[in-house]
Amino acid sequence: MSRAAPTTTFARRPGATLAPNAYDDVPYEEKLALWEEVKADPRFPDYLYGCYECGICVAACPSARFYDFSPRKIAQAAAREDVELIFEQMNDDVWNCSQCFSCDRCPRQNSPGGLITILREVAVRHGLASSQEALEGYGRVVYKIMTTGTQVSPDMLQPDAFPDWGPDVKEVSDQLDLWRRALPPETLHTTSTGWEVSEKTLLELYLIWHYSDVMDMIEEVDEGLHMIIMDVMEETLEEAGYEI
Amino acid sequence: MTSIIPVESLKTKPFRVDPSEAPTEDIREVLFELEEAGEIIVQRVPEPYVEVMTKYGRTKKIPLGQTWHHKSCGQCGHIPGYSTSIFWLTRKLGYDYIDPKDQTSCTAWNYYASATSNVAAQGGVAMRNFAAAYETGYFPLIHCGTSYGHYKEVRHEIVHHDDVRATVRDIMSKLGKPLVMPEEIVHYSEWVHAVRDQIAQHQVRDFSDIVACVHPACHYYKLIQEDAIYDPDIYGGQRTATVSGLILALGAEVADYSTFFDCCGFGFRHILVSRDFSRSFATMRKIEVMKEEANPDVVITHDTGCVTTLDKSQFAPQAHGRNVGVPVMSDAQFAALAMGAHPYRVCQLHWHSTDYRPLLEKMGIDWEAAWIEFEKDLKRLEANEIEYLTWEDVDG
Ligand code: SF4
Numbered sequence: 001m002s003r004a005a006p007t008t009t010f011a012r013r014p015g016a017t018l019a020p021n022a023y024d025d026v027p028y029e030e031k032l033a034l035w036e037e038v039k040a041d042p043r044f045p046d047y048l049y050g051c052y053e054c055g056i057c058v059a060a061c062p063s064a065r066f067y068d069f070s071p072r073k074i075a076q077a078a079a080r081e082d083v084e085l086i087f088e089q090m091n092d093d094v095w096n097c098s099q100c101f102s103c104d105r106c107p108r109q110n111s112p113g114g115l116i117t118i119l120r121e122v123a124v125r126h127g128l129a130s131s132q133e134a135l136e137g138y139g140r141v142v143y144k145i146m147t148t149g150t151q152v153s154p155d156m157l158q159p160d161a162f163p164d165w166g167p168d169v170k171e172v173s174d175q176l177d178l179w180r181r182a183l184p185p186e187t188l189h190t191t192s193t194g195w196e197v198s199e200k201t202l203l204e205l206y207l208i209w210h211y212s213d214v215m216d217m218i219e220e221v222d223e224g225l226h227m228i229i230m231d232v233m234e235e236t237l238e239e240a241g242y243e244i
Numbered sequence: 245m246t247s248i249i250p251v252e253s254l255k256t257k258p259f260r261v262d263p264s265e266a267p268t269e270d271i272r273e274v275l276f277e278l279e280e281a282g283e284i285i286v287q288r289v290p291e292p293y294v295e296v297m298t299k300y301g302r303t304k305k306i307p308l309g310q311t312w313h314h315k316s317c318g319q320c321g322h323i324p325g326y327s328t329s330i331f332w333l334t335r336k337l338g339y340d341y342i343d344p345k346d347q348t349s350c351t352a353w354n355y356y357a358s359a360t361s362n363v364a365a366q367g368g369v370a371m372r373n374f375a376a377a378y379e380t381g382y383f384p385l386i387h388c389g390t391s392y393g394h395y396k397e398v399r400h401e402i403v404h405h406d407d408v409r410a411t412v413r414d415i416m417s418k419l420g421k422p423l424v425m426p427e428e429i430v431h432y433s434e435w436v437h438a439v440r441d442q443i444a445q446h447q448v449r450d451f452s453d454i455v456a457c458v459h460p461a462c463h464y465y466k467l468i469q470e471d472a473i474y475d476p477d478i479y480g481g482q483r484t485a486t487v488s489g490l491i492l493a494l495g496a497e498v499a500d501y502s503t504f505f506d507c508c509g510f511g512f513r514h515i516l517v518s519r520d521f522s523r524s525f526a527t528m529r530k531i532e533v534m535k536e537e538a539n540p541d542v543v544i545t546h547d548t549g550c551v552t553t554l555d556k557s558q559f560a561p562q563a564h565g566r567n568v569g570v571p572v573m574s575d576a577q578f579a580a581l582a583m584g585a586h587p588y589r590v591c592q593l594h595w596h597s598t599d600y601r602p603l604l605e606k607m608g609i610d611w612e613a614a615w616i617e618f619e620k621d622l623k624r625l626e627a628n629e630i631e632y633l634t635w636e637d638v639d640g
């Protein structure tokens with residue numbers, strides 16, 4: 001490697017990572033900039049206080065049982081500011097996490113899961129190829145939550161989407177309109193949203209997306225999705241007299 | 245209560261928890277200081293309320309009525325008997341509530357799955373919902389465990405980071421709304437816990453033969469853990485008392501199993517796009533362990549994703565001869581059944597997958613007759629004799 005590691009970074013042991021040097025083509029400065037962004041997140045100081053390497057988080061972690069994944073390594077890499085390893089984790093590890101926060105039982109009060117939330121967010125904000133891959137097939141969910149204000153709708157229960165859930169899914173899907181009408185709470189008669197969300201509420205939600213730069217993040221990972229959501233939002237906001 | 249960890253011996257020791265030695269601050273005190281400084285409005289818990297103990301021995305107020313029901317996408321969308329049972333219990337116990345249309349999802353399922361959001365947006369969504377509740381004078385009661393956990397995180401960020409608070413306040417002012425935080429963040433299962441003795445007083449079905457395993461929701465008691473309810477009389481105060489307390493009040497047995505603390509395998513993104521993980525975890529670390537160690541009649545839990553994952557994941561493993569086959573439902577549905585609720589009109593169990601009929605039989609419920617009744621409702625709906633099934637139909 002031609003570049004020098006900063007003084008805060010420990011040299012990585014050969015073979016210490018899954019795919020050593022997998023991201024050598026990415027300039028160190030780029031990786032460092034991403035790490036600086038992670039550290040600048042207001043939540044970061046609450047999520048990392050150092051690490052005993054005790055592995056309690058690993059014992060509690062569901063993803064560690066089924067993937068080559070370790071919350072201890074996440075905390076360690078962050079505590080050592082191992083920029084190379086952090087970049088690798090940002091690409092290869094973070095999407096394995098279940099975000100259950102079982103690792104919050106850390107005796108050092110770390111939150112490896114919380115660190116992962118930030119690492120993912122930075123990966124998405126910069127449109128890393130791995131985040132685009134991880135979100136493939138997920139666009140319809142983002143579309144649903146951002147445009148309707150509820151994430152899972154009854155009409156998502158399609159047998160081809162959930163073949164592993166058995167034949168009941170087909171029955172629900174076949175009977176959907178009727179079964180939704182058989183729900184006593186008045187807000188639940190919907191099929192394309194979880195419940196009935198008022199127009200005014202939706203408008204306010206769109207304004208939140210608009211004022212919080214979320215749309216820029218979506219554009220980084222999926223331009224097509226960004227365009228469709230913007231169309232829906234703009235139409236509603238313009239009808240209500242807003243210009244965005 | 246049978247037990248894997250020595251809960252019985254723990255109970256014989258005097259239980260001591262001193263809130264003055266709590267390892268974390270009492271965020272409510274900081275909230276009131278911010279209110280004093282004119283930074284935020286704190287919505288007070290309306291009376292009457294029940295006081296319960298939380299993890300570090302502090303007291304938390306749980307409102308009984310005048311509640312604004314912050315619904316859950318997954319419950320309303322895919323297991324609507326969950327939400328319906330919460331409303332039914334509230335009505336049956338005679339408490340006033342609002343089921344608002346001026347509510348969005350907390351959007352945290354998407355956030356934990358895809359990270360396509362940020363602190364400001366998540367704060368904005370939370371505070372918009374809280375402001376909407378405040379405008380009605382009703383107090384937020386949060387149906388989803390993830391909304392509950394996530395809102396506690398949002399509260400932490402808004403309280404402790406001046407810049408986050410300023411950004412979210414600015415967004416709220418553009419919406420014409422004040423910055424309001426409820427005095428307590430309350431999960432519906434805490435309300436169920438607080439009224440469990442009232443539920444037991446209205447119990448019409450005998451649950452003494454029912455053996456239940458509890459799956460506690462991670463985002464309820466692991467994420468900002470100090471808000472969760474603990475009780476020295478339940479597990480010796482060593483585990484959250486929510487859910488288990490209700491089952492015991494209804495006279496059923498709470499059976500212990502060694503992976504109590506494991507998550508369900510939901511995974512947020514995994515349940516949608518990588519279900520092999522969710523299914524394997526739910527089967528191998530939860531359902532099979534419960535079956536082998538406790539052989540329960542039912543799994544009771546208190547969150548959206550947990551019901552879905554533990555229930556739906558049991559279909560495919562049957563093809564591999566795995567030891568599965570335990571029905572799964574929420575504490576609210578379990579409580580409603582105890583109070584005589586209709587298994588289909590109220591608990592809407594036809595939306596669940598794993599066979600629940602043997603459990604209903606054990607509860608003394610004639611599910612075949614109940615299904616015929618429900619089918620008659622469906623026929624009336626189909627013939628447009630009625631537009632919707634109403635609360636009057638349910639109680640009739
Ligand atoms: S539990 Fe905490 S201290 Fe122990 S290895 Fe994990 S992050 Fe490090």
Ligand code: SF4
Nearest residue numbers: 061097098101103113
């Ligand atoms: S939040 Fe992620 S890292 Fe932490 S225990 Fe859960 S799956 Fe493991």
